[in-house]
Each structure stands twice: as structure tokens, then as C-alpha cells.
Amino acid sequence: MELIIDGYGKAGREFSRGQVRASVRPADRLYDEVLKAVGVAEAHREAGRLVSASVEISAAGDQWCVKTVSDLFKEEALFTPGVQTPTQLCGVDVVSVGTIEGGSKLIQQFTVAGKDGTLVSEFADGGMTTVLSCQGKSAVRKYKRVA
Secondary structure (H helix, E strand, C coil): CCEEEECCCCCCCCCCEEEEEECCCCCCHHHHHHHHHHCCCHHHHHHHCCCCEEEEEEEECCEEEEEEEECCCEEEEEECCCCEEEEEECCEEEEEEEEEECCCEEEEEEEECCEEEEEEEEEECCEEEEEEEECCEEEEEEEEEEC
């Protein structure tokens, strides 16, 4: 999947504002297996492979927001770092605790149906890398930044 970061801010919190657009890609079996472990329904996983999505990460004071929007769905996860928050991950209800490390890494630890998982998004000058893990399975996605 080619993902494009649309200029996240570097003042203060390096990724206090950012947007990522994803283009359609052929099925990624490993990523699909992780989504399955999280509990994402097959129909939702299949539909997700057919659309492009935008992700925007923003902060206002201590409140952070991760917004994902496509033609088929819209998710918005609001959280305060270190505070347990009910939210959604790929259409699945989860309980999540988000933390910020070093100003360039967002870590979302979540629990769904008794299973623990993590979603780590790390920003660098050239782009972003995400790692989604659940039940011993992990998938990496690399994002390319464009100026």
C-alpha cells in the first residue's frame, strides 16, 4: 500500500498535526491475519482493501485525536495520553490507552475480547511506519512523506 503523509507539523510535538492518504493495494495476507486476530469482520477487511483512507492525527491541549475516513467508514479515536478510553479500531470496539514517546511515536495499547494488542505509529522526516500486533501476529506498514 503506498501511503502518503501530507505534511505533519514539526513544532513542539513533531506529529501534532498530520494526514495520511492510502491508495488501494492488493491483498496483504499478513495484515489481514492481524486484523482477523483483532476481530475485524471478513466483510470489513474485504471492503477496506477496496477503498482509500485518510488518517489525520491532531492534538488540542492534552486531548489527541486519530481520525480515519474513507468512502465506506469514518472512525475517530479521542484520547488523553495514559488514560484508558473505549474507542474503535477498524470497526471493532476496543479499550485503548494511548501514549506519546519522544514526540514522534504514538503507541496505542488496546484490549478487545480479552486479547491484547498494540498499534505503534512512528514518524520520521521521510515518512511514517506503523506496526499493528495482536495474538502474536504483527504487520508493518510503511508510509512515504511528500512535501
